[in-house]
Amino acid sequence: MQNLYSRIRILLVIALLSGFFSVNIIASPTSLRVEPPFWWSGMHNKELQLVVHAKDVATTTVKMEYEGITIKSLDKVENPNYLFITLELSENIQPGSFNISFIEGKKERYKYKYEIRSRKQGSAQRKGFDQSDVIYLLMPDRFANGDPNNDSQPGMLEKADRKNPSGRHGGDIKGIVQNLDYIRNLGVTGIWLNPLLENNNEAYSYHGYAITDFYKVDPRFGTNKDYVDLVDAAHQKGLKIVMDMIFNHCGINHWFINDLPLKGWIHEFPNFTRSNFRAESLTDPYGAEADRARMLTGWFDTSMPDLDQRNPFVKNYLIQNSIWWIEYADIDGIRMDTQPYPYKEMMSEWAQRVFDEYPNFNIVGEAWMQRESMTAFYQKDSKFGNGYNSNIPSITDFPLRNAITQAFIEPEGWTEGMARIYYVLAQDFLYAHPFNNLIFADNHDLDRFYTSIKGDTDAWKLAMTFLLTTRGIPMIYYGTEYLAEGEEHKGHGEIRKDFPGGWQTDSLNYFTASGRSPIQNEAFNYLQNLLKWRSTNKAVQFGKLKHFIPQNGVYVYFRELDNKKVMILLNNSSDAQSVETERFKESMKGVSRGRNIIGNKPFTFRNTILLEPRQALVIELETE
């Protein structure tokens, strides 16, 4: 294998040097590959597309026999090393296995034992993450190194180098499993893991967004079974797992890129052509076709070939892959990378097919847009789709994130401070399902939140209080709980630093209270208190939202469900403020007291409520 990789590497370097950006690196397959490697009985969709890859496999005759399976079509493409076999599975097909034989003349040239597995009980009814959850985002390479022996692997191009901010640092699945109690104890209810699948690339392979095998966990993180065990262990602790998937592109060293099946598998150009990253052009009524084409077909990076999801083979390959991982690993949700970048018709069909199999599942699409309206377009049932429906229930709320990073560190104004948040939420009429928005203060691509707010701990507390009490599904990026800092423009390594204590040689250990500084513990405890309370309060999770126009830097809102009510008061002003209770009477009928969650103290209402400078109150209301 090492020789093959070296050869690919040399050819790749030649290709890069010659500026030749249609991929034409031909590497003959050395063995038979069939994907998906196995499937299940009793799935909603009765069709199954197998991609078969082996030297000259298209010249063979396919023979297989299994009760309840028929070959619907057998497609040969330009490259004789591929066969696409579409199977039809009957309703009552029994679990079992059978041989697929590839015959040449009278000789069996290849053989694959295909397995039809039985589904886990209740698999189709699995419940995806929702507003009751708070998702913790972590980058597996940077969280904890549970197995230092797997950091570098023979046959894999990039070796571990912890001194390189852009290199692999050795974090792995075992490290996550070892710290599940820490994550659960923080009070979150789910984990979104940046991609874990194989990224056998020369550099920057740690982040996982240049996949070279869609069916295999990267050995530097662990095995497929390790991943399944992680999901199982997380479930036992009451934590959901959200898997990160990418349909827009794959890694340049993906096996099917090294031996392309046909023209139209990826977008090819005479010279390297990068996407313009302007997803806004797609919904722009005045958008130029040239801009839209560049957005959709340009490559994300030189190392990331852009897949053509209009090709039915590519489309089925990706859709089946996502369903395979849900069924195989028992995950609770998908985070789809770069949602606007693949063709939107394919994304809609994909989501529909996932929900046909799992009606109660959830998907969040990364729609990194600058405005509310453009974000709303990518959510299921958009009112402005003009006939288009993405079928994706949840989308990333970047407009709200942008407001959060500014609102708590600037003086109040007509459109500044709390008004900034007010104006974002006041546009929720644009969204079909605003309560399904994924809300956050930062993520793996953005300045660390504590840096955005210039290390202002009061602003941090106000923002975290807001994030965990407003509408939506909150997401917390690892490190937020210990006030991690980092600026994106200095390199992604700065915002994806190793979790101190995740490596045996670390001198600091932020996994324990004694390892954290007093100010870090203050932040951790503040967040933990809110998270644990949020996980028990249905009104703050699902309740309707009513907010009052901010006045003098004070933003007041209510969450209400059935007879449960929560009142939140955020004083963003650096002065003490007193607010008249009378103004909120439409939401306070029969209320005279409550309990302030922050500090866990009884709270008695009088005609005025006094707020200390930059104080947050979260009051569970008691009605008489």
Ligand code: CA
């Ligand atoms: Ca490791």
